[in-house]
Amino acid sequence: MTKTGSTPTAATLSDRHLLGIQGLAVAEITALLERASYFADHPRQSFADILSGRTIVNLFFENSTRTRVSFEIAAKRLGAATLNIAVSGSSVKKGETLIDTATTLNAMHPDILVIRHFASGAPLLLSQHIQAAVINAGDGRHEHPTQALLDALTIQRELGRIAGLKVAICGDVANSRVARSNLWLLGALGADLRFVSPATLTPPGLADMEVPVYHNLEDGISGCDIVMMLRLQTERMEGQETPSQHEYHKLFGLNQQSLNRAAPHALIMHPGPMNRGVEIDSAIADDHEKSLIQRQVEMGVAVRMACLEALAEGLA
């Protein structure tokens, strides 16, 4: 990101929740990225006054380590008190509805609720029944807005821009909320996007959105500046999408040979956690010259700080 010299102020959002990239204006995205970049530039500075006295609840209905920890660190750096609630899928089915959970939490007066849920649209439902501001930390196959924001921030800080960059999003697009949020976000910022995925993992209607879809990895990433590999979401799959992980690796796994088709300066991204040896070769994932994967994790904290701060701005 180009430094302007002046310190960017807290981003403000028109909605009191952050439920998805769809619904954000470009100016809001830009403001979040600028503020996040400032946080990233000042990793040792204390910002503990920003959310001092605020309570943030991380409500996770799906296993997650990196996203939850990232939100927790972001909240702590802003001075908020945090509480993690992990709800396993089985106890959800025992009867308490998401709205019951919301009502219970409401009584405890959290300021911001960070929710991850396996059902698309769950954060929206929660937001309709809770006083706290809600951040979507990933819902089903729908959206993962902070991931897309951190991806954008990573790209912008590495390459100085997003507009006009050729970005290939590769792999299990059908089951990926990361792919969808990035489609909305990188698309809004003017990236030249394409998807690369097996036909069985390409969601219907993608072609109607006028985004090129390739079924051949080498053709798809040809000349691309950014190659974003997605995790094969085996837990969302029914065993019919690909013949085997072995074949998936052969046809759609990123290795040095296929990477040679991308632009010479191409950078590799992955939202994690990786299936090494399935969608990506370890050698490439660990190549610090080309891989932005660690940088993405680092930017995650900065982006989540900017998002939490922006929502706190909207709190009474």
Added chain:
Amino acid sequence: MASKQADLLITNARLFCPASQLDGLGWLAVAEGRIAGLGSGQPDKGLKAGRLVDGGGKLLLPGLVDMRVQASDPGAEHLESLEALLRAAAAGGVTSLATLPATLPVIDNSAMIDSISLRASRLVGPRLFCLGALTQGLEGQRMAELGMMAKAGARGFASHLTSVADSQLMRRILTYAAMLERPVIHHCADPALSAEGEMHEGETATRLGLIGIPAAAETIVLERDLALVRLTGATYHAGHVSTAGSVAALRRAKQEGLKVTADTAPPWFLLNEMAVPGFDTAFRLDPPLRSEADRLAVIDGLADGTIDAIASDHRAINPDHKKQPFGMASPGAAGIETLLPLSLALVSGGAVSLERVVQCLTAGPAAILGLETGQLALGKPADMILLDSETGWVIRSADFITPSLSTPFEGQPVQGRVLASWVGGAQIFAMENWQ
């Protein structure tokens, strides 16, 4: 009329009945539960009546025959008791209804039909008929006792929201039901293509991250069934048809002369998948709301007679099961109180004639179920409704007889209010302040 004494005489009403090709101001007399006389203008001055009703120039239609209702009682009577269902039906102008077999226990034996029929007979309201389960426990494995159920009064045999996947079993059910002269009423959805599905497959589903149910899930099963009907000569009925492919397949089958009929319900001719963004679970239905092209094809099917009946597809869903993320919510909606005005929206929109719509709500389904109702004609059961087709109102689930039930038409302005309903000449409903 022969006797000069009627139990009920309705005068000054616009008698409208497609099956009898009636449309004009006139009168109708009832004796011993049946239509004992009707005509245009005023009745003979010598005709005496136990009760006289001035129709006020409003429409007098045959009572509605709703062939696709899922009673919750027994099993989930806390959601909607049989008594509440029948009251809601009467208020909606329904004078005959057929309940689907997915009660608890399932209607898969004659004792269940006896029990439900007996209880319904003790309640004031529309005539209630049972549709027996195609398979034991609706499990899709073994044929249920279709013959015993037919003797007990089953008007047809139906599946729940799962198709019979085994083609050999389906063939035998069709053959057996044909012997019993009852239709096989099938919900067409390929289990493998639809089991995990949350909404219609396409761009909207992809945007929302919801799992799609392709239109082909319905058509695949329907096309297979039509091939089996060709093989067996059975009488077959496709329930709640929702796709253009199904309408086209049914049209071809009818041209071919197969004994095939179909119904649909208001959600599939008034709404499409564009209702789903917002994740409002009132729009979580099975089959799912389809594309605009599918919706228009369903309307064409109603207009040209490919689809024979409009049913409510009424289903009481536990409100807690609607307060869920979209994909986890139970599919279904209430519909019996809104069936008539929503169907009339087809007429005011100019898409389908009033004759066709009334036919699809009365004589069409009556013929499928082998009922003698659905027609204003001498000697027929005196099942009829008086309809104010002009008055507008707004659908509010809070005003339903069971107010907790969900509707995809919340807040929808509609036209047409039932003023009174009669079954066998006995009044089962009258709107407040009407006469």
